[in-house]
Amino acid sequence: MYLLGYDIGSSSVKASLVEAATGKCAAAAFFPEQEAPILSERPGWAEQDPASWWAYLKQATASVLSQARCAAADIKAIGISYQMHGLVCVDRDRQVLRPSIIWCDSRAVPYGQRAFEALGEEWCLQHLLNAPGNFTAAKLAWVKENEPAVFDRIWKVMLPGDYIALRLTGEAATTVSGLSEGIFWDFVENAPSRLLLDCFGFDASVLAPVVPTFGEQGRLTAEAARELGLAAGTPVTYRAGDQPNNALSLNVLNPGEIASTAGTSGVVYGVIGQVAYDPLSRVNPFAHVNHTAAAPRLGVLLCINGTGILNAWMRRTVAEAGMSYAEMNGLAARIPVGSDGVSILPFGNGAERMLQNRDAGCSVHGVNFNRHGKAHLLRAAQEGIVFSFCYGIEIMQQMGLRVDRIHAGKANMFLSPIFRDTLAAVSGAVIELYDTDGSVGAARGAGIGAGIYRTSAEAFATLARLDRIEPGRQAECRAAYERWKSYL
Secondary structure (H helix, E strand, O other), X not given: OXXXXXXXXXXXXXXXXXXXXXOOEEEEEXXXXXXXXXXXXXXXXXXXXXXXXXXXXXXXXHHHHHHHOOOHHHEEEEEEEEOOOOXXXXXXXXXXXXXXXXXXXXXXXXXXXXXXXXHOHHHHHHHOOOOOOOOHHHHHHHHHHHOHHHHHHOOEEEOHHHHHHHHXXXXXXXXXXXXXXXXXXXXXXXXXXXXXXHHHOOOHHHEXXXXXXXXXXXXXXXXXXXXXXXXXXXXXXXXXXXXXXXXXXXOOOOOOEEEEEEOOOEXXXXXXXXXXXXXXXXXXXXXOOOOOOOOOOEEEEEEEOOOHHHHHHHHHHOOOOOOOHHHHHHHHOOOOOOHHHOEEEEEOOOOEHHHOOEOOEEEEEOOOOOOOOHHHHHHHHHHHHHHHHHHHHHHHHHOOOOOOEEEXXXXXXXXXXXXXXXXXXXXXXXXXXXXXXXXXXXXXXXXXXXXXXXXXXXXXXXXXXXXXXXXXXXXXXXXXXXXXHOOO
16 A cells, blocks of 8 residues: 655655555655756746646656556555645636746735735734735735736636646645645634735635645546546545645654754744744744644744855865865864854845844854864854754744754754754754655655544654754853854
């Protein structure tokens, strides 16, 4: 018995086949092999053709079926993870009306700001938990004003994962988690926000019906089954945005648990057990995959632009030519905690939301030309990245987040002992590293939604933990962190 998970990213579409009983990934594939193109006709624009996601999905499906040599009938459920905040517009014939405006497109910022002012800052934060910002609702407002002929033909607006589910099942649907990431969900009314829809001039019928995040959301049509080589009637039983799904993949479902990634940019996604918001809107709360009105579970999302990109810059410009990241880690490890007084702010990759959209830039502090060298800079860079994570976690703590555990994949910055030891020390959290990814998580989510796993604990009983890091040397690391904060 197999579970099929899809991860619809802006760079590629990945598919994984997971054996339900063992939790092992039997096959995985992604397409395209080179990064998928993003259309940018004007500065700040970013679009993709949803038809390309479907084409990549077909290729990935064919590859995993070939690798695993499993019968289509042995696949019992399908789960979907997808790039968040995108806008897909379809007509009554279920045809896409224009390219998708994806997550990194910034054209809708003024539309979100106007709604924020019209509805009132206090109302938006209390009801939506966020400013309308550049999220899906604001993107739709841009279409309404700039492409009225397209807007008039819209039957439903969808997130990227909703569109893929439509192609699979023929049914238009979305989730509470999806509506919250689009800033359509009112957490006070526990329903789509009438005031937001009225403010933007949208009819409520433009939103797809709500289905549970876990549970049957439709079944594979005969046409989709023929295209994919799958069995008609296979149920789609899970969908979630990439960050909530990454948390699910790492078994982060309860208050006090954090999912984190640290590649070019960094993400901290912490779960809280009450409806809350940041008064300065420096982090974004959304309904987590297991959120209900009776038992709230919000995923508080912090994205930091300047994280691993600083480490990569250090490798290119400071380290010896040809030095590997492992060798950089070894050199940096010769320097004591706190980098002998050197502090680096890692914010050299644009404005940071957690700094209230200030572009602070990257800066180096405390260098003594007679005492400090490359090794000090290499360690201070990693510590500075950690400290930026901890600064964001403190914002989350002000919202009521307990910090007990940080779950992450053993990849990117989490391969560095300096990075993970410092993060454990300053945050006070136990760090657990796992072998998983988004498409595997989507497959496990499908197993929960189909009832193949009776509980989430059963679904993740086979999740392989690769490492566990306990907090240590906390006094020294906290002192270095407090010094770092003094330079913000």
